[in-house]
Every structure is written in structure tokens, then in C-alpha cells.
Amino acid sequence: MQITFLGTSSGVPTRSRNVSSIAMRLPQRAEVWLFDCGEGTQHQIMRSDVRASQITKIFITHMHGDHIFGLMGLLASCGLAGDVKHIDIYGPPGLNDYLNACQRYSETRLAYSVKVHAVKQGLVFANDEFEVTCAPLKHRVTAHGFRVTEKDRPGRFDIDKAKALDIPPGPIYAQLKRGETVTLDDGRRIDGKEFCGSPIIGRKFVYCTDTIYCDKAVALAKDADVLIHEATFAHQDAELAIQRLHSTSTMAAQVALNAGVKDLIMTHFSPRYAPTNAITLEDLLTEARMIFANTHLAYDFMTFEVGSSLKK
Amino acid sequence: MQITFLGTSSGVPTRSRNVSSIAMRLPQRAEVWLFDCGEGTQHQIMRSDVRASQITKIFITHMHGDHIFGLMGLLASCGLAGDVKHIDIYGPPGLNDYLNACQRYSETRLAYSVKVHAVKQGLVFANDEFEVTCAPLKHRVTAHGFRVTEKDRPGRFDIDKAKALDIPPGPIYAQLKRGETVTLDDGRRIDGKEFCGSPIIGRKFVYCTDTIYCDKAVALAKDADVLIHEATFAHQDAELAIQRLHSTSTMAAQVALNAGVKDLIMTHFSPRYAPTNAITLEDLLTEARMIFANTHLAYDFMTFEVGSSLKK
Numbered sequence: 001m002q003i004t005f006l007g008t009s010s011g012v013p014t015r016s017r018n019v020s021s022i023a024m025r026l027p028q029r030a031e032v033w034l035f036d037c038g039e040g041t042q043h044q045i046m047r048s049d050v051r052a053s054q055i056t057k058i059f060i061t062h063m064h065g066d067h068i069f070g071l072m073g074l075l076a077s078c079g080l081a082g083d084v085k086h087i088d089i090y091g092p093p094g095l096n097d098y099l100n101a102c103q104r105y106s107e108t109r110l111a112y113s114v115k116v117h118a119v120k121q122g123l124v125f126a127n128d129e130f131e132v133t134c135a136p137l138k139h140r141v142t143a144h145g146f147r148v149t150e151k152d153r154p155g156r157f158d159i160d161k162a163k164a165l166d167i168p169p170g171p172i173y174a175q176l177k178r179g180e181t182v183t184l185d186d187g188r189r190i191d192g193k194e195f196c197g198s199p200i201i202g203r204k205f206v207y208c209t210d211t212i213y214c215d216k217a218v219a220l221a222k223d224a225d226v227l228i229h230e231a232t233f234a235h236q237d238a239e240l241a242i243q244r245l246h247s248t249s250t251m252a253a254q255v256a257l258n259a260g261v262k263d264l265i266m267t268h269f270s271p272r273y274a275p276t277n278a279i280t281l282e283d284l285l286t287e288a289r290m291i292f293a294n295t296h297l298a299y300d301f302m303t304f305e306v307g308s309s310l311k312k
Numbered sequence: 313m314q315i316t317f318l319g320t321s322s323g324v325p326t327r328s329r330n331v332s333s334i335a336m337r338l339p340q341r342a343e344v345w346l347f348d349c350g351e352g353t354q355h356q357i358m359r360s361d362v363r364a365s366q367i368t369k370i371f372i373t374h375m376h377g378d379h380i381f382g383l384m385g386l387l388a389s390c391g392l393a394g395d396v397k398h399i400d401i402y403g404p405p406g407l408n409d410y411l412n413a414c415q416r417y418s419e420t421r422l423a424y425s426v427k428v429h430a431v432k433q434g435l436v437f438a439n440d441e442f443e444v445t446c447a448p449l450k451h452r453v454t455a456h457g458f459r460v461t462e463k464d465r466p467g468r469f470d471i472d473k474a475k476a477l478d479i480p481p482g483p484i485y486a487q488l489k490r491g492e493t494v495t496l497d498d499g500r501r502i503d504g505k506e507f508c509g510s511p512i513i514g515r516k517f518v519y520c521t522d523t524i525y526c527d528k529a530v531a532l533a534k535d536a537d538v539l540i541h542e543a544t545f546a547h548q549d550a551e552l553a554i555q556r557l558h559s560t561s562t563m564a565a566q567v568a569l570n571a572g573v574k575d576l577i578m579t580h581f582s583p584r585y586a587p588t589n590a591i592t593l594e595d596l597l598t599e600a601r602m603i604f605a606n607t608h609l610a611y612d613f614m615t616f617e618v619g620s621s622l623k624k
Contacts, residue, residue, distance in 0.1 A: 012392050065418045069384055072377060101414075106375050
């Protein structure tokens with residue numbers, strides 16, 4: 001689960017930060033999931049190690065332009081690249097109609113199939129390895145945070161111990177690997193759990209934007225390895241955050257603290273905190289770390305492995 | 313009339329060329345007109361000397377995504393910048409509905425007014441200094457080429473000659489400057505034309521994309537200083553051009569030749585002609601120059617003054 005930030009600015013792009021998008025590369029497979037798709041996301045992908053042709057799922061938090069205006073261009077380009085078979089898109093109600101309108105007016109015909117799923121609180125998607133859930137956030141329009149949970153895997157099976165006990169190889173081994181109890185032909189009852197190491201706990205990645213501080217974000221982020229949370233404003237601009245239903249650095253940190261996550265990465269910064277201005281992102285970082293020490297600032301093309309510890 | 317190319321690739325952006333957009337800075341005023349607005353145009357503007365806040369008019373040739381998917385993002389960003397009062401947009405029928413749909417679904421509220429005008433063949437806009445006309449091109453969807461004509465201005469008024477003849481200064485000078493004949497209080501009839509140098513011929517800039525070779529493009533480009541014409545394909549890929557109703561380099565050159573323009577700049581190149589491929593843009597240039605010598609290749613951020621001679 002490798003995350004790459006493709007855009008970390010709120011509202012408008014700047015020279016160094018594009019508008020929102022995050023790519024997640026799945027482990028051991030050529031598959032990429034995208035979260036949000038602001039204008040210029042396909043350009044950012046082109047400048048990164050992410051391959052657009054590997055995108056299979058796109059999750060959209062909400063319908064504001066800085067999170068969706070790159071979607072049609074990306075879908076059209078994936079079509080021209082010619083190696084995409086199907087893309088599932090998950091987002092708020094209205095997303096399907098928006099994409100249909102864009103396709104109709106621009107006469108864009110995609111050479112692959114797209115299915116748009118309207119999300120509601122709860123389970124969004126699950127397969128053998130992953131589960132994606134979402135929760136409503138608190139913004140001016142319907143917005144959802146997403147949580148990707150890698151399922152726990154059984155611990156390593158001790159094949160030597162099984163052989164030493166003269167357990168005959170075959171389907172029985174598979175049952176034991178799953179931790180089941182089996183009765184052998186010679187009458188012995190064998191508990192699989194005694195042959196398995198501790199289960200490998202799955203990783204958890206949570207993405208919350210756009211939102212002001214809310215309890216649903218805390219619940220969604222519970223015990224996550226990494227929480228990516230918007231921090232549009234500095235603490236001293238809290239009034240703007242409250243007016244516009246965005247988060248301050250300290251709100252993002254409070255969510256991280258209350259949820260007990262390992263690391264918090266703040267993103268979706270207002271362009272007003274450019275390096276030469278009175279308040280800079282370093283101030284936002286300092287403010288957040290007073291509340292939650294393991295806080296980091298996202299930047300465009302920042303890449304990290306979920307589950308590995310982030311450098312401070 | 314300074315032209316800056318903001319995107320010169322067709323269909324999809326590449327690492328060195330964005331999708332279509334051209335900015336025109338009007339002489340002696342802080343005003344920019346934009347022609348087409350592919351995704352990422354606002355990003356390109358940010359990297360150029362063009363100022364988004366000076367945009368007053370946007371002309372859209374046709375509704376394909378590589379010409380319009382940057383429009384909503386640009387309009388939204390102009391709104392956040394807060395110094396735009398009004399933008400007129402001229403384009404094909406459908407453009408207004410498309411923009412309304414985008415605004416509705418993304419809940420974008422612009423802090424300034426926008427008026428979308430559906431264009432038909434003929435006059436698009438005129439004021440004291442400029443006239444913009446358009447003509448239908450030949451593409452898979454409704455597409456128009458645009459011609460910007462700077463109006464001819466009277467030649468320089470010879471004030472010394474007027475003074476030498478004891479013509480009293482005042483409103484009479486303005487009449488003479490306009491080339492009118494006036495009768496003085498002393499009974500003398502004075503012909504203003506005798507005090508004016510040759511009229512200053514207005515400059516003419518023509519933009520034709522997307523289209524296969526067509527006579528309407530030739531008529532629109534008649535005697536232009538600069539014709540910017542699409543050349544998606546090389547001559548040896550003419551079959552593709554014919555299938556998709558795009559131009560080859562040689563078709564663009566033929567339009568320039570038949571219209572008697574001073575310079576042709578080719579743009580909207582297929583990404584297949586990248587520098588490391590079998591056919592490159594240098595081949596397209598060579599092909600075009602066999603027909604029309606004053607042909608040039610556009611590149612992103614190329615800037616030139618209409619009316620000044622282009623270096624070969």
C-alpha cells in the first residue's frame with residue numbers, strides 16, 4: 001500500500017501544489033486506486049511513478065471542483081491509452097449525472113466500461129484482501145471520508161511441526177493453515193491454531209477531506225496506521241475554517257489524537273500559507289504537533305508505504 | 313497583439329505539450345483573450361507571463377474535451393482571485409448548457425458575471441478597434457475557426473503642415489485627422505486627407521482547429537498576418553486525418569498558401585510524433601514548407617507579436 005500525493009493545495013493550484021488527488025498502489029499487484037481527481041491530476045500522474053493505465057478504482061470525497069474537475073480528462077486519456085478495461089468510481093450522488101453530462105456535451109466515448117457507485121455511510125467495497133468503508137463528514141456539501149482496511153492474514157504455518165507429528169500432507173494442511181481443528185484417520189484431533197504464528201494485522205489508511213472537525217472522522221480513523229486529514233487553515237484562522245466548514249491544523253491533530261492513529265499527514269492547504277507569507281505551513285505543523293506529535297505535512301509527489309514509520 | 317501558446321498537443325497532454333489553448337494580449341491595454349481551454353490551461357497560465365485576471369473573452373472552437381475541460385477550473389479560479397468583473401465566452405451551441413451543468417453539480421458560484429454567446433458563421437464581436445468573425449470548419453462535431461481583425465487606423469496627422477497653413481487649433485484638427493473636408497471661418501476649404509499619412513493597416517490573426525482541409529478555412533484566413541492551423545498528422549498518415557477529420561501538415565500548408573497569409577504556425581500535434589519516434593515534428597515542418605515556406609511549429613509558451621516577422 002504505497003501512497004503518492006498528486007495534489008495538496010485547496011481550491012486553486014499553485015506553482016508547487018496541485019489541487020487534490022492521492023494515488024494508492026496496491027501491494028503485489030499492478031493496481032492503483034485514486035482518491036479525488038482535481039484538474040491536472042493526469043498531468044501529475046505523468047510526472048510521477050504512478051501509471052494511469054493501472055487505475056481500477058476512483059474514490060471521490062465530494063463534488064467541489066478542486067476534487068473532480070480532472071476526472072473527465074483523466075477518463076478520456078485512459079481511454080486513448082487503450083489499455084484500461086474497466087474503472088469503478090465511488091462518490092456522492094450527483095457524480096454519475098455530472099459525468100454523463102460531461103460525456104454527452106463533449107461527445108466523449110470511452111473505449112472501456114465505467115461504473116459509478118453512489119456511496120452512503122458504511123461498506124463501499126470488499127474483496128478477499130481489502131475492505132473500503134466511508135463515513136459522512138461535515139462540509140458545505142455532501143462529503144465522505146474513506147477508510148481502506150487490509151484484512152488480517154493468518155500467521156505463518158509451521159509445516160515442519162506438522163511433518164514431525166506425521167500428519168499426512170494434503171487438503172488437511174489447508175484446513176490447519178486456516179486454524180481449523182481436524183480429526184485424522186488415526187483418530188487424533190489436531191488444532192490448527194497450534195501450527196500458526198500470530199495473525200498478520202492488516203494495514204489501515206484513512207482519508208478525510210473536506211471537513212471541519214467531526215466525530216464521524218474520529219470513528220472512521222480509529223487505530224489507523226495513517227490518517228490523511230485536510231488542514232486548510234492555521235489555528236489562528238479558525239474563524240474562516242468554521243465559516244467554510246474546513247479544518248484547522250489543530251482540528252486535524254485532534255482527530256488524529258482522538259482516533260489513536262499512528263501518523264497524521266495534513267494536506268489541502270490554503271495557498272495563503274505560501275513560504276514567503278506571515279503564516280507558513282511550518283506554523284501549521286508546529287500547531288498540530290502540540291496536540292499530536294506524529295504529524296507531517298504533505299507535499300506533491302510525497303510517497304510513503306502505509307505501515308512503515310514516517311520520518312519526522 | 314501578442315500571442316502565447318499555452319498548449320500544442322492534440323487529444324492528451326504530454327510531458328512537454330499541454331492540450332489546446334492560446335492567449336492573445338491586446339495592444340496597449342491590460343486585456344487577454346483566450347482561444348480554447350483544455351485541462352490544465354490555468355496551470356499553464358500560472359507558468360507564463362499571461363495574467364488570468366486580465367481575461368475578458370474566451371473563444372471556444374468546439375466541444376471536444378481537449379479544448380474545454382480546463383474551462384470550469386479556470387473560471388472557478390478567476391472567481392477566487394477576486395479581481396475579475398465579467399467574462400464573455402463565445403462558442404458552439406451546447407457550451408452554455410455544459411457550463412451550467414458543471415456549475416450546478418460542483419456547486420460553483422462565480423463572484424463575477426459570465427455570458428455565454430453561441431456563435432454562428434459571421435460576426436462574433438466588434439468594437440472600435442477589433443472585429444472577430446468565425447466560420448464553420450469540417451470536423452466530427454460543430455467547430456468554428458476564429459479571425460481577429462484589428463481595424464485600419466488613419467495615418468499620422470501632420471500637425472506642422474496644418475500650423476504652417478495657419479489653421480486654428482481646436483475641434484477642426486480632429487475632423488482633419490479623420491480625413492474629413494472642413495470649411496474654415498476665412499472661407500478656405502481644407503481636405504483632411506492632405507494632412508494624413510497612409511492609413512495603418514490593422515493586423516489579422518486566424519485560428520483554425522479542429523478541421524480537415526476546407527475552403528471555409530481558406531476564406532477565413534484570407535490575407536491574414538498569421539494563420540494558426542491544426543496539423544494533427546504527418547502527410548503519410550493522411551488516411552488517419554481523413555478518417556478523423558483532422559489536418560495533415562500539408563493540408564495546413566495548403567490552406568496557408570491558398571489564403572495568401574504571411575505566416576503559418578502549425579499546432580495540435582498528435583503525441584505520436586515525439587522526438588524519439590520514426591516520424592517527428594521536424595518531418596511535418598519539412599512537408600509543410602514544400603508547399604508553404606513560411607511555416608513554423610508551435611511549442612508551449614511560444615510567444616510572438618502578430619505583424620512582426622517570425623524567424624525561420
